[in-house]
Amino acid sequence: MGKTAFVFPGQGAQFVGMGKDIYENNEIAKQEFDKIFSSLSFDLKTAMFEGPEETLKKTKYTQPAIVAMSLVLEKLVREKGIKPDFVAGHSVGEYAAFGSGEFLTLSDAVKLTAFRGETMNEIAESVNGGMAAIIGMESSKIEEVLKTVEGVVEAVNFNEPKQTVIAGQKDAIERACVALKEAGAKRALPLAVSGPFHSSLMKPAGEKLKSEAEKYDFKEGTAKLIANTTAEIISTPAEIKAEIYAQSFGPVKWVDTVNKLKENGVDTIYEIGPGKVLAGLIKKIDKELTVINVNSLDDIEKL
Template sequence: MSKIAFVFPGQGAQYTGMAKDFYEKFPVSREVFEKASKVSGLDIKTLCFEENKNLNITEYTQIAMLTAEIAILRAVEEAGIHSQVNAGLSLGEYGALAASGVMREEDAFAIVRKRGILMQEAYPTGGAMSAILGTDAELIEKICEETPGIVSIANYNCPGQIVITGEEKAVLTAGEALKAAGARRVIPLKVSGPFHCELLKEAGKKLGEELEKIEIQTFAIPYVTNVTAQYVTESDHVKNLLVKQVSSSVRWQQCVEQMINDGVDTFIEIGPGKTLTGFLKKINRNVKALHIEKIEDLEAVRKECL
């Protein structure tokens, strides 16, 4: 019997038309879009399905991505596919919390709408992020520590792919030092802010004030947090972790390794794209990496898992 983890992608995987086929075929998916629109005051269907510039602006991207993920998730659950643990990369952690039954959909949409706005406004100019390819985490950590200004690791994605974040000058300086030290490539990312670093601590604090307004439910299924890469089963810990997550490193590789150590042998990425599926193949080729973003994917995974 397989031990299944549902994993949810973060910001950057969005595209026009995501989850549209689920919306059109499954009433349970349609209800998710309607609920998200009602809670956020936005036309989420138009945001996700029609060409528009807002889809790639953080304050809109986050609510759109979460809606698509939960819409697909509900169809997956209705098909009889269930997980034993959940996790998500950055924004995707809210999809994991919905899958774990910890956060009501209405609350998840309200919080993520606010999170997107807070992160968009937190540091509108002067920040940067770069992907560092082909070198080890220890070297990147060392160079970040030695670089003047604010620069640190935003994402431990997989072996050979780490993202740095911080003040623009510090990120550029660290990138040059890493190239000189042998990094294969340094790729500046097109982002609207220096996410997952101390420059966003104030945004995390404000998010904490919003989180106080909602109730965290008892866990139906555990999830693994980006902040520590550990299992979380106690509802009391969730709000504090979500506050910290805004400004701390996303330890995605470590999250996956933790789940594998606990016996997970099948990962199902739920949502737009195959980003996490690609990371999984680089982290451990011995586990099964599946993804569901289209209805045909759901049929294929159902045959594989049931």
């Protein structure tokens, strides 16, 4: 019997109205959402359900919104009797994995995510950084080229074999895009983000998250988590806290994460949360894996 993994999407999957249909049409979802909303010091409910888009796009709202919707849907998947052996998330999606693996309560996972969003925003505003997606080039080649580029620029999101995201100082990103295209990359696309996420420039955010995490009651997980930064299995509160720190300025090794799940006997992956980005990436990493997308009540009913 193959094993099951739950995976959770990161920033970019948000949309105005997210979760509203689930909230209005499912009693369990309504209770879970209300618990989450009441634990926060700002109005996430309005930002998610009504917008405007400008508000939801602010990292302070985006990150907890994605994690909240992912975890409420996850609760409904469990109601169908499906439980994960492994959990993983892409970037901020890893915080949904903390909740899903029961390292933190749902409300605490969202609350810590809200702190992350605010902190990331604050640090991003103080450094002049950005990100760009590099398409059609092996990640090892990208890393080689980046060594020749002046300034801080690093490969940070290893999304699929031919798509890697780089982050760093704005001018260094521009120089890197030119150098990578000259070296054979098909495309180098600057991303509409507010900062150089997952790069070493974000280390001050890691320091703040490290001390914030000490205020939370972490438990031994009920599922094993594949960490973004190492693609290794972690399962103790100490390991989770170390990952929270490292992940804020470390890489998202998504290709290695998916390969690690397969190595450990996973054959079915549920992508739970808004959008279908991870399902697309997983298929490009390994076509043999079965991926089930869960982002609506319809999807829940089909399970």
